Amino acid sequence: MLVQLVLGFLIFLSIGACDSRDAGPLYAAWRVEIVDPASGVVHVHGEIPVMVGTTTLALQFRDLKRHPQALLALTARSGGRELVVDHITEDADATHRIDVTGIVDPVVIEYTINPTFFPPGGSEKYPSDARSRVVDGVGVVRTGSLLPTMTDGNRNARVSFSLPADWVAVTPWRSVDTGVFTIPASEWGQVDYLGLGPFETLELPMGKDIVRIGVLGVDSEIDVDAVAGLLEFHRELAGSPPVDPGPRTVLLVPQKFMRGGAAGARSTVQIADAGVLAHELLHWWVHSDLTTAEAKWFTEGFTNYYGILAAQEVGLLSQDEVTECFADLNAEMRYLERDRPRSLQQVSEGYTREARSRRLVYSKGTLFAELLERELRLQDRALSEFMRAVLTESRAGLNNKDLRETLANVYGNLADARFIANVIAGEALPDMGFGPATGRSGCARYLPEHGDQPFEREREP
Ligand SMILES: [Zn+2]
Numbered sequence: 210m211l212v213q214l215v216l217g218f219l220i221f222l223s224i225g226a227c228d229s230r231d232a233g234p235l236y237a238a239w240r241v242e243i244v245d246p247a248s249g250v251v252h253v254h255g256e257i258p259v260m261v262g263t264t265t266l267a268l269q270f271r272d273l274k275r276h277p278q279a280l281l282a283l284t285a286r287s288g289g290r291e292l293v294v295d296h297i298t299e300d301a302d303a304t305h306r307i308d309v310t311g312i313v314d315p316v317v318i319e320y321t322i323n324p325t326f327f328p329p330g331g332s333e334k335y336p337s338d339a340r341s342r343v344v345d346g347v348g349v350v351r352t353g354s355l356l357p358t359m360t361d362g363n364r365n366a367r368v369s370f371s372l373p374a375d376w377v378a379v380t381p382w383r384s385v386d387t388g389v390f391t392i393p394a395s396e397w398g399q400v401d402y403l404g405l406g407p408f409e410t411l412e413l414p415m416g417k418d419i420v421r422i423g424v425l426g427v428d429s430e431i432d433v434d435a436v437a438g439l440l441e442f443h444r445e446l447a448g449s450p451p452v453d454p455g456p457r458t459v460l461l462v463p464q465k466f467m468r469g470g471a472a473g474a475r476s477t478v479q480i481a482d483a484g485v486l487a488h489e490l491l492h493w494w495v496h497s498d499l500t501t502a503e504a505k506w507f508t509e510g511f512t513n514y515y516g517i518l519a520a521q522e523v524g525l526l527s528q529d530e531v532t533e534c535f536a537d538l539n540a541e542m543r544y545l546e547r548d549r550p551r552s553l554q555q556v557s558e559g560y561t562r563e564a565r566s567r568r569l570v571y572s573k574g575t576l577f578a579e580l581l582e583r584e585l586r587l588q589d590r591a592l593s594e595f596m597r598a599v600l601t602e603s604r605a606g607l608n609n610k611d612l613r614e615t616l617a618n619v620y621g622n623l624a625d626a627r628f629i630a631n632v633i634a635g636e637a638l639p640d641m642g643f644g645p646a647t648g649r650s651g652c653a654r655y656l657p658e659h660g661d662q663p664f665e666r667e668r669e670p
Pocket residue numbers: 488489492508509512
């Protein structure tokens with residue numbers, strides 16, 4: 210692969226700007242520039258080679274569909290000539306089409322964009338709900354909120370950064386030179402989180418690759434060994450390394466900047482909380498397209514469960530803290546189901562639209578895993594057998610029928626009645642003997658004493 214990249218780079222250099230229509234890998238060169246972080250916007254300059262026979266260059270901004278106004282200006286030119294850009298932001302694609310008929314020279318794109326992104330359930334009222342934004346002092350930017358894919362085929366890319374003094378770019382990309390990164394066409398368009406700011410960086414070898422840990426403004430017991438321990442736990446659980454090879458990044462940021470965390474294909478960003486970090490890291494195996502929407506309880510609930518266990522295993526959570534976390538999740542589940550219990554399938558389907566369903570995916574999903582584990586243990590079995598069976602093969606789009614089949618393949622009918630009762634039918638989970646909620650664990654967002662207002666963790670004095 211490296212030979213191919215280097216060769217591609219040489220070909221690019223040798224053909225220069227005179228004829229990019231030759232065969233061979235084509236490189237798009239992107240420069241990401243932040244001049245005034247407090248403005249929240251990023252300026253991007255791209256030089257895109259045009260492929261033979263192309264008449265339209267279509268740039269698609271993945272996250273713009275929901276807020277097309279974030280793209281402040283986009284111009285295109287080639288060989289000194291201004292090109293006409295069709296801004297089609299109203300359609301489902303948020304695509305910008307450029308007529309390149311007869312164009313030989315690379316197309317030079319310039320735009321200014323606000324890369325702020327809120328996940329389902331995030332509210333613009335609370336800036337720290339955002340999973341991508343640039344502020345005075347730091348930026349965490351989601352690739353899908355910054356850079357476009359090309360609908361006629363992605364090119365290999367080189368990305369460089371022009372940032373304020375003392376800022377560095379922490380990315381999950383291969384770096385060829387300080388501050389210059391290469392991304393193969395096959396990985397372009399993958400969603401990842403880039404850390405831009407005065408990050409302190411640590412490096413952790415992982416097989417042939419490296420995990421870059423970027424820490425900014427947090428004082429935490431999470432160090433290289435802790436990240437290594439969590440990754441080892443997950444690798445054991447899955448029975449294999451994460452699917453995507455390549456460098457990775459782990460960004461630790463202050464809670465006032467980001468509440469919670471997020472995972473990309475080879476990156477995570479989160480507060481310096483052991484449970485949240487362990488959860489996000491496990492998404493490198495339990496990624497969001499592993500299941501369909503109806504089985505979100507697995508990708509989020511089971512990830513949450515094993516995140517808690519992993520954090521305990523490496524000594525970042527004590528047994529008491531784990532018990533406190535389960536008690537808070539249990540109280541949250543009982544509160545959200547106070548009128549009637551819901552099936553895991555039903556809450557999974559409501560995940561993107563409704564806060565109650567979304568939180569039940571986490572709280573009930575986590576406790577369902579703990580319940581299955583307890584019931585399997587009585588039969589001298591373990592839930593990890595099921596996890597490994599699901600994660601061993603690289604699969605996507607699993608629905609509840611597929612998961613039930615895997616469960617039956619692993620345990621016969623030992624767990625089938627439990628699956629039916631709580632995934633398909635909306636039975637309440639039995640009382641599992643957790644103590645009263647304290648609200649201190651940070652695991653729950655809703656508790657009766659706070660009513661229908663999501664609350665932040667109550668800090669110990
Ligand atoms: Zn998650």
